[in-house]
Amino acid sequence: MFDEESIARLRQEVKETTLRNRWLLDELLSEVECMRQTTVKIQPRTTTSISLVASDGGNNRAEFNPFELQVVRVMDSHGVELLTKVVSPHTDLEELAAWHLDAKRPDDPLGVLMRDLKCDSLYALSPMLNNDPEKKSSGWPLVYRDLCEWAVLYQLITRTKWGSDTLIVRDGLLRSKIFRGDLFVQMYHRIMETINETKSRRRRDVFLVGIAKRTEVLQRYATAMSVEQIFPSGHPLFAAVPMKLQKKAYKWPEYIRSPVSEADTEGKEDPKFNIGAMHFVRFGTEQSDPIWTADLLHAQAADAQKIFGFLLGDAVEGFPVPFYPLCLQRADEHAHVAGLDMDILRDELAAAVRGLLGDRTRQKILDGLMLAYSDIASRRYA
Known part of the structure; x- marks a missing residue:
């Protein structure tokens, strides 16, 4: 915390700096003046x-998420689900593009856009979705979203x-x-x-x-x-x-x-x-x-x-x-994926990982980890 001497020094510094930059405020006030007559x-x-x-x-990550799964979910104001896809930074972008362009899903929104713009890959649609392991950014799911x-x-x-x-x-x-x-x-x-x-x-x-x-x-x-x-x-x-x-x-x-x-x-x-x-x-x-x-x-x-x-x-x-x-x-x-939806996502993720382990002993260890990662207190008082 600031002591009394620091506060006095800080107050003086703020005052002097503000006075030196008074021209900036004058400039801003002058610039917005042109809008006065155009307000409607x-x-x-x-x-x-x-x-x-x-x-x-x-915001859509489960508490226990070894695969860094992210839920991309587009909804309208009436609660209608328009697009939902689960991806991770490790998802193969060529396979993801093929999924959207699959003829079995002619109404997939991203597939519709890609076809109309004549893009046969996500990289053709956005340079930020590069499938090259050496150039692939871990933040690409945000661009995809x-x-x-x-x-x-x-x-x-x-x-x-x-x-x-x-x-x-x-x-x-x-x-x-x-x-x-x-x-x-x-x-x-x-x-x-x-x-x-x-x-x-x-x-x-x-x-x-x-x-x-x-x-x-x-x-x-x-x-x-x-x-x-x-x-x-x-x-x-x-x-x-x-x-x-x-x-x-x-x-x-x-x-x-x-x-x-x-x-x-x-x-x-x-x-x-x-x-x-x-x-x-x-x-x-x-x-x-x-x-x-x-x-x-x-x-x-x-x-x-x-x-x-x-x-x-x-x-x-x-x-x-x-x-x-x-x-x-x-x-x-x-x-926003929260509450019961997040519980379902977490349980499905746990079930998928449990299926990969196979061995009953390892499955019990996983169950213990799931309990440790769960924020029980926040659920109790939510």
Whole structure:
């Protein structure tokens, strides 16, 4: 702990450093001023809302897990299981790709995406999924999980016959650096073709929005926006994030470059990691209510008022995170493997290992280990 002398010295250091960097606060306040005249009041609307979330593999590990198994599980806000696969860092990626592309599973979301993008392997889809033992990263299941979530989104939009206007909500921005080459933008163009066809043939609107609780651009400008009251109390509000603010916050220009070819792209990397149009949005009415970063599909940016109006009612009902879309929170609850589901996973894992051992003496030793790894106290008082 700090003693009295250290606290006094620390206080002086903080004060002096803050004064020396006053120019940075002035710069931030000046930068957000351009948003003052572009802030828009959200008008409430009604529509069907569906959400999906891919669970975090790190949260879906059993207590006793010698094979480092991870459950990749994608659920929607209604509790419908859209994709579930058990993998480990040691899984053969060629066998995994063959499983998804198997003709016996024509509706597998990742298989559908791979076929549409003409990818015959996971490595062709993402350079981060290298099956070479010397280049294979132990963290590849996290990339695989994200690919599964994008695949489910893609299948939902391109294969579903929607009976009403529908808003699909993703937990996270509509940006990704895990796809190979321009496959991410190719996926975007296929999505927009389907959305436009649905609108013209079936007279139905399908919208996609990504919401993020924390982003670098919001972290950079949150204080300045509050001080300058860019989002004053009174109404739910949104505002497009100017490109110059995004460029200040992100180190990689390709992360913010739009999927539409730009005039100044000569000599630069082609746009391929972003399909979204970034906005700040506050669904509450008070200045102290949380502000989120949202991405609309680039081609749907002109529909911002309609999309945020659809999302407003769901966000107001948000719990336990206030003013965060309830559909996202429900999908996350369904995707998380816990309680009875985790007990089933642990028991199945133990049974599989027990079967491998064969010898009864070894099986008894395993049973003892399982008991030792179990957190009995936490179950008793859960």
